[in-house]
Amino acid sequence: MFVDRIEIYVRGGNGGRGMCSFRREKYIPRGGPDGGDGGRGGSVIVRAVGNADNLSPLLHKKHWRGKGGESGGTYQCTGSHAADLIIPVPPGTIVRDRDRGNLLKDLLEIGDEVIVGKGGRGGRGNKHFATATNRTPREFEPGEDGEERHITLELKVIADAGLIGFPNAGKSTMLSRLSRATPEIADYPFTTKHPNLGIVSLGGDSTFVLADLPGLIEGASQGVGLGHEFLRHVDRTRVLIHLIEPFPLDGSSPIENYHTIRRELGTYSQELAEKSEIICISKAELTGSEEVKNQLEHDLCREVFLMSSVTGEGLSKVVGQAAKLITELRKADLVKKVKRVEFATEKAIRTEVPEEAAP
Numbered sequence: 001m002f003v004d005r006i007e008i009y010v011r012g013g014n015g016g017r018g019m020c021s022f023r024r025e026k027y028i029p030r031g032g033p034d035g036g037d038g039g040r041g042g043s044v045i046v047r048a049v050g051n052a053d054n055l056s057p058l059l060h061k062k063h064w065r066g067k068g069g070e071s072g073g074t075y076q077c078t079g080s081h082a083a084d085l086i087i088p089v090p091p092g093t094i095v096r097d098r099d100r101g102n103l104l105k106d107l108l109e110i111g112d113e114v115i116v117g118k119g120g121r122g123g124r125g126n127k128h129f130a131t132a133t134n135r136t137p138r139e140f141e142p143g144e145d146g147e148e149r150h151i152t153l154e155l156k157v158i159a160d161a162g163l164i165g166f167p168n169a170g171k172s173t174m175l176s177r178l179s180r181a182t183p184e185i186a187d188y189p190f191t192t193k194h195p196n197l198g199i200v201s202l203g204g205d206s207t208f209v210l211a212d213l214p215g216l217i218e219g220a221s222q223g224v225g226l227g228h229e230f231l232r233h234v235d236r237t238r239v240l241i242h243l244i245e246p247f248p249l250d251g252s253s254p255i256e257n258y259h260t261i262r263r264e265l266g267t268y269s270q271e272l273a274e275k276s277e278i279i280c281i282s283k284a285e286l287t288g289s290e291e292v293k294n295q296l297e298h299d300l301c302r303e304v305f306l307m308s309s310v311t312g313e314g315l316s317k318v319v320g321q322a323a324k325l326i327t328e329l330r331k332a333d334l335v336k337k338v339k340r341v342e343f344a345t346e347k348a349i350r351t352e353v354p355e356e357a358a359p
């Protein structure tokens with residue numbers, strides 16, 4: 001089962017109790033307070049890991065509680081800190097506080113993590129309460145409570161290119177042809193109900209991630225069909241490969257179908273509508289598909305590709321074009337990232353050196 005949205009309860013472990021004790025040793029009268037501090041409670045951490053591709057493993061565990069820290073001991077021994085509790089999620093998971101609605105973190109890359117339930121601090125032992133006038137303090141602190149909250153985890157698939165189009169356009173077949181992914185393929189609409197990812201190899205070390213997404217129909221931006229479920233996942237792809245079936249089973253016009261999907265993308269979000277798009281007529285080996293391609297090219301005044309996942313015709317051209325666009329966009333992203341880092345560093349330097357101190 002593919003799960004891309006889930007709500008869970010998290011609670012950091014409580015801090016350990018501080019100790020109240022007095023040093024008792026032969027020949028050391030009135031040894032004084034020696035109660036140690038309690039250990040820190042374990043925090044609950046959401047971490048992006050490489051071996052998860054959706055949130056279904058979390059479906060049956062709705063409560064995540066960190067372990068409590070150990071109590072302080074005698075002889076000024078501090079209790080052990082509890083280990084953190086890790087919730088593994090796939091990269092692309094957005095973590096939000098359910099009640100406040102604020103974003104806690106967008107876990108984009110493997111290894112990214114966020115503390116969602118901080119463990120409580122350990123309580124202080126009685127040795128901390130000794131003063132000049134009170135040399136036998138019996139006070140100690142209980143451990144601090146762990147932080148608790150409800151959080152929502154939402155997965156938005158991250159892929160370089162996303163296959164979009166009407167149901168039955170041949171999206172899953174194309175993914176299975178280009179990568180090792182094995183999505184379900186059938187001649188009825190809505191075979192694909194959740195995104196499938198595959199890695200397309202371009203020779204050498206270069207690869208890109210291709211996502212096969214559920215079919216889109218008119219009204220999807222309002223929730224018809226798999227609606228938002230589908231559109232949410234397109235959000236984070238760099239390039240769209242728009243597949244158009246030349247002879248739809250329901251007899252609809254392929255050109256009209258193209259415009260329907262463009263309208264839905266635009267209604268859902270302007271950002272989606274502005275994404276780079278490769279337009280592609282599928283099932284090229286069917287007679288008459290070339291005319292459909294020429295007609296669409298003529299109507300839109302831009303390049304339209306023609307390819308068949310069955311014969312392999314035209315596939316390399318589409319992949320080549322996708323790779324070219326992805327490389328350009330990756331470079332642009334890198335430049336933006338470098339600029340952001342430069343800006344942040346400059347700002348940090350400026351705040352560190354007060355103006356009057358600067359030469």
Ligand SMILES: Nc1nc2c(ncn2[C@@H]2O[C@H](COP(=O)(O)OP(=O)(O)OP(=O)(O)O)[C@@H](O)[C@H]2O)c(=O)[nH]1
Nearest residue numbers: 167168169170171172173186187190191192215309
């Ligand atoms: N002749 C021909 N048939 C194809 C080609 N590609 C896919 N098909 C057929 O088209 C039908 C639909 O293919 P899918 O890959 O399941 O289509 P889809 O776009 O993933 O459909 P949904 O998941 O329902 O949205 C299947 O019967 C495929 O065998 C092609 O290049 N040529």
Ligand SMILES: [Mg+2]
Nearest residue numbers: 171172191192
């Ligand atoms: Mg499919």
